[in-house]
Amino acid sequence: MKCFVFKPKRRPGGKAAVSSCYSGRYRLSGEFRDTTISLGVSDKQVAEAKLRRIVQELEREGEGLIPSRKLRDGLRR
Numbered sequence: 001m002k003c004f005v006f007k008p009k010r011r012p013g014g015k016a017a018v019s020s021c022y023s024g025r026y027r028l029s030g031e032f033r034d035t036t037i038s039l040g041v042s043d044k045q046v047a048e049a050k051l052r053r054i055v056q057e058l059e060r061e062g063e064g065l066i067p068s069r070k071l072r073d074g075l076r077r
Helices: 044-063 069-076
Strands: 002-006 023-027 035-038
Touching (some): 002 044, 023 044
Antiparallel strands (some): 023 035
């Protein structure tokens, strides 16, 4: 499993611009592509904790320990 946080960079007009918010990239076992998500926070420790929580939830869904997010949201309504 691969899981890390970073600040996306881009080059508008040739000058490097770094985002103020962190993004996370992960790949679960059995997947072939990385998934990148915006975490929407500017603190690195908070971003790492948020990404860890998201990946943990996805792994539990994959193993069948908890129902999928759509099903849980539907039951909550």
